[in-house]
Amino acid sequence: MYDPISEAVDQLIAPVKAYTGFSSDITKSFVSFTFTFIFAFIWPHLKAGAQRHFSSLVSGVFMLLFSYGTYSTLAFLGLVIPSYIIIACGFGQRHPLVVFAFNMVYLLTTFGYYYKTAYGVWQMDITGPLMIAVQKCTSLAWNLFDGHRQSESIKKNGGVPPEKPVLRTSHQRRVAINECPSFFKFISWIFFPISISYGPSAEYSMYISSVERTTSPLKSRYKLFFEQLILGIICMVYFVKPTDTSFIYDEKFIQKPLIKKILIIHISMEWTRLKYYAAWSLTNAAMILAGAGFDGHSWEGAINCFIFRLETARRPRVFIADWNCGTQRFLKYYIYVRGPTDKKTGQLHPFMQYTTFIVSAVWHGWYLAYSLHFSILFLINVIDRLYFSMFPIKNEKRPLLYGIKETEKELKELEAKKKEKDADAATPSPLLPSSSPSPMYSPSMTSAPSLATPAQTSTATEAKNEKTGLFDVLRGIFDWMWTGLLFNYAASTFAVLIWPDVLQINRVVDWWGLKVIAVVIPVLMVMKTIKGKKQRKEKNSKEL
Incomplete structure (x- = not known):
């Protein structure tokens, strides 16, 4: 027309x-x-x-x-x-x-x-x-x-x-x-x-x-504006050579060893992310320049992606939270928390997590690739919950958002030190610890119930004085690698989109991601069950 x-x-x-x-x-x-x-x-x-x-x-x-x-x-x-x-x-x-x-x-x-x-x-x-x-x-x-x-x-x-x-x-x-x-x-x-x-x-x-x-909006926003602007301009290099996934049908690629094929697709997905980083960083910059999205504490409403935190994430939960933040907030506060709760515990029903991932898939469109992509992300999130509940990260703390004042940061640190002194008398809470603010809020805001399970939210006081050794560094690198590899495996289905291409890109790597997930989740569930029984036994023996 x-x-x-x-x-x-x-x-x-x-x-x-x-x-x-x-x-x-x-x-x-x-x-x-x-x-x-x-x-x-x-x-x-x-x-x-x-x-x-x-x-x-x-x-x-x-x-x-x-x-x-x-x-x-x-x-x-x-x-x-x-x-x-x-x-x-x-x-x-x-x-x-x-x-x-x-x-x-x-x-x-x-x-x-x-x-x-x-x-x-x-x-x-x-x-x-x-x-x-x-x-x-x-x-x-x-x-x-x-x-x-x-x-x-x-x-x-x-x-x-x-x-x-x-x-x-x-x-x-x-x-x-x-x-x-x-x-x-x-x-x-x-x-x-x-x-x-x-x-x-x-x-x-x-x-x-x-x-x-x-x-007038805060003058300090200009620093944040230029940071986002420069990031956006750098990421625009993607458009010089956009990703072409037709190589998955190339016989030379198909004949390569499995590890090489996995790494090639991994690098290809890293490159593909640049187009999203470019669009979001430039939008972030414009929002900050206009003074929009500032809620009095942080630039939460202006930021759609935290690139450095995402690319250095050593656990899937952080990776997900720092990607497409506007949509993450929508899914969290208008889909997830609106679900039914258990009448006895008051907690949201477990199925709401997967429901939220499926709503995200439907919101993206009709392609079956979206459903597969978000189903894989859900399973990766399950691994995160199981793995890090048994092997928590030492000294893990959530970074402050843009716009947080140093005075607020200092007050929070003093509060954390005070809590550290009372750590022996403290009872672990299923909520986020007050010394570890939610990724969506500044420390000065009222604490909100965490949507994470108690296993995901270890108290910061336990790990404050723990020294980080060589093993912790190596484990951090390992966690970062498997987090990135699994996410890029899931992203490959999103990138190719058409179902025949989805099948092909998985066939050439022998469906390695789903096979790993299928093995790791049951193993972690068994390990967690054994650990839970052992902890209950120790607790009962102490009470006696």
Whole structure:
């Protein structure tokens, strides 16, 4: 179907394409990022309130029209406008799952169209912005639901917050809202141009605080801005030579020894990650420059990937948490913690973890490769839980996020030292230790129940004074290697996407990753059972 706007854009970028040799999609992305940085520089200097809302809306509409065309932009509106109507009429606020269900059906229908018309073809299409919009619309419905629950609990308690909060996590309490935003505010948030295509999908409360801020954003953000900008520019080297996975059918590659084939695919996946790092780092930089995503404590809402922490991760849990952080937060707070709980223990049912991985697979699209990829990630996460519960890392501590003040860090260290003195009298808690903040929060925030199992959260006091020897260093290298190898094995199914290619890339390496997982999980389960019995026996003998 003829689209005059797309035709005009193609003519406009033709000289750039001819000069660089890049495809239309890549050229549009570079032009869009240039516009994004101009917007990010100007936006904080606009008058708080309506001016920022209006500029966000106009710029976002321009970005969509430029990148995707008229009909795709209309398709985008076909999701967000009905979602707002469902929320604004009150039904979506009482039943947020209905908003989520509508969004997912709409998204999957759009995926189905591209699955049929562009099977296995990588292209920039409207499904990217729609995926972000699903997160935003769903989170807004849940935020209003939580806000009403919180208000009702305070009213029932005589106007005083109850001792036991009705909301499970501090994140829910921080982002809960009581009043549905006007359509103008809602649509300007949805169209916020910096995150409309690649995320992160900052919470509505974070966006509105940036819009209404009358003071200039922190000047210290410029250091973080340049760090992310330089990272993004460096990672753009990927586009000089994009990954070509057709080598998996090359007879020369197939005849290579198994170890060599595993390492070649491993390196190929490391290289492939650069395109995500490039897009996310540049988006991070623009978010920080605009002063958006800062919640008063950290740049949580502005950061979508912690590259160094991810690439040096020695356990899968850290790897997962530092990749696509915006989506991780969405899955954690709007899928995982919303699941049913055990009436006796109050804990979430174990099946919610796998359910969350499957929701992530469906959110990505119709390809079976996504289901296999996220199923493998779930199994790797099981290995993490079993392995590190029996062999905890010495002196493991979570790094502070961007934006944490040194004074807050010092206070936390003093608190940790105080707890260390009382370690003998302390009882291990199933929650995250206060000296070890959650990866999503600054230390100054209220502690939230950990979604990890007690086995995953060893107390920091036990390992504070332990010396790290050669064995610990070698074990750290071993953990880093198996974490990276298994994740890149899972990533290979995501990268090739088409099912025949998925089968081929696994056949050439003899399905090594799944075979290792199939052996390691039962062995670790037996070891944990034996260790548990031994610990209970020792405990009983001490009590006698």
